[in-house]
Amino acid sequence: MGIDGRIIEVPFSRPMVSISAREAVATALEKGAFAGQGAYSSVAEQKLSAMHDNKLVVLTNSGTTALIVALLSYQLEPGDKVLVPSFGFIALAQAVILAGGTPVFVDVNRSTGSISADSLDGCDFDGIRGLIVIHYGGFAADMDRIEKTASAKGWFIVEDAAHGLDGAHARGKLGTLGAIGILSFDHQKNVQCGEGGALILNDMDHLERVRSIVRLGTNSHDLANKPFPTYDWVSSGLKGYPPDYVAALLEAQLEKTAQIQSGRAAQYENYLEGLAPWAEARTVLIPVAPTFAVGPSWHIFWLTFQRHDLADSFINWMQQAGIECKKHYSSLAGLTNGKAYESMPTTASDHLASCLVRLPLGPHLTPKKLNHVVSNAVAWKGVMT
Numbered sequence: 001m002g003i004d005g006r007i008i009e010v011p012f013s014r015p016m017v018s019i020s021a022r023e024a025v026a027t028a029l030e031k032g033a034f035a036g037q038g039a040y041s042s043v044a045e046q047k048l049s050a051m052h053d054n055k056l057v058v059l060t061n062s063g064t065t066a067l068i069v070a071l072l073s074y075q076l077e078p079g080d081k082v083l084v085p086s087f088g089f090i091a092l093a094q095a096v097i098l099a100g101g102t103p104v105f106v107d108v109n110r111s112t113g114s115i116s117a118d119s120l121d122g123c124d125f126d127g128i129r130g131l132i133v134i135h136y137g138g139f140a141a142d143m144d145r146i147e148k149t150a151s152a153k154g155w156f157i158v159e160d161a162a163h164g165l166d167g168a169h170a171r172g173k174l175g176t177l178g179a180i181g182i183l184s185f186d187h188q189k190n191v192q193c194g195e196g197g198a199l200i201l202n203d204m205d206h207l208e209r210v211r212s213i214v215r216l217g218t219n220s221h222d223l224a225n226k227p228f229p230t231y232d233w234v235s236s237g238l239k240g241y242p243p244d245y246v247a248a249l250l251e252a253q254l255e256k257t258a259q260i261q262s263g264r265a266a267q268y269e270n271y272l273e274g275l276a277p278w279a280e281a282r283t284v285l286i287p288v289a290p291t292f293a294v295g296p297s298w299h300i301f302w303l304t305f306q307r308h309d310l311a312d313s314f315i316n317w318m319q320q321a322g323i324e325c326k327k328h329y330s331s332l333a334g335l336t337n338g339k340a341y342e343s344m345p346t347t348a349s350d351h352l353a354s355c356l357v358r359l360p361l362g363p364h365l366t367p368k369k370l371n372h373v374v375s376n377a378v379a380w381k382g383v384m385t
Helices: 019-029 039-053 065-072 091-098 117-121 143-153 205-214 244-254 257-282 306-322 349-355 367-378
Strands: 056-060 081-084 102-108 128-134 156-160 180-184 198-199 302-303 356-358
Touching: 019 244, 039 056, 039 198, 039 244, 039 306, 056 065, 056 205, 065 091, 065 156, 065 180, 065 198, 065 205, 081 091, 091 102, 091 128, 128 143, 128 302, 143 156, 198 205, 302 349, 306 349, 306 356, 306 367, 349 356
Parallel strands: 081 102, 081 128, 128 156, 156 180
Antiparallel strands: 056 198, 180 198, 302 356
16 A cells, blocks of 8 residues: 555565575574675675676675775775766765765766766866766666776776666676676665675775775685684775675575566566557657667666656556556755765756656566556556646
């Protein structure tokens, strides 16, 4: 039931836990796997590594923690600036600040929702050290252009693939294209464990720093085979790893990745088939994969309306039918704290923040419920202009 008392027949998303995942957690709890960085964490990291071209993977307790750790690894100093897409989760800006840097907001591509290469090309603020790239919705961002600009200007790239598990760019898996990539496994992700994340390390210069940072800045990762282990304090850090029973849940869920992705891909194609003619007639934009996005992760299916009142009308219409649709990010540059930081023009970010609507997607969406969503969407009459 929604907050206004209406019955929600088709929720936006719903965490799904397989029988094998429930059994894995029960077994882990019976074994007392409450501490972090145990055997279950090691297996989950190995599994994620195999999914990402055998890159080194370090589990964290959230995607936000992974971002903070990635940025701490770059040892930002006062005055160092990091470019952040304005249409993005607030964790992006918070991670920069908590890592000691200053966020600067840039715009996104209105069609894809990912960071705009044009906005980066026009960015001439002093003190920029790097940028965070989001692969919005699980479609690859334009990494060739982004990397060309970053390389010319000496910027590092942290690749936020929180939407992108199992997605790919023409050059490789999402999360493996920058020096450091991050993943998220929160309750709305394709594969989830409630809260969880991971770092993918493509540059081994960061390995020791990352291992220390997630262990409260200690060298405890080097002490496993020491006869009388005592740790040293070697860097800044935080307690960034999940308990091992959560890793057990994640590892079991990862076993279902192919099945999960196949189901989401089929739902996505059904949305495209059912909504494309209606969307064209209504001048509503639907996702179009760029040519370099060779492997979508099927994380979000969205509609972009021409005006915010149309988006609001559509959400209300669907809610009347018991269907939960949602907007997504705010435009960070326009929020109360965001206004304190420098920014490029964020026209596309502002538009998507008010006009983009996400449709239900996931294992809870049966064919009957999907047809219910499509039939009600195409029956929407809009609002008076």
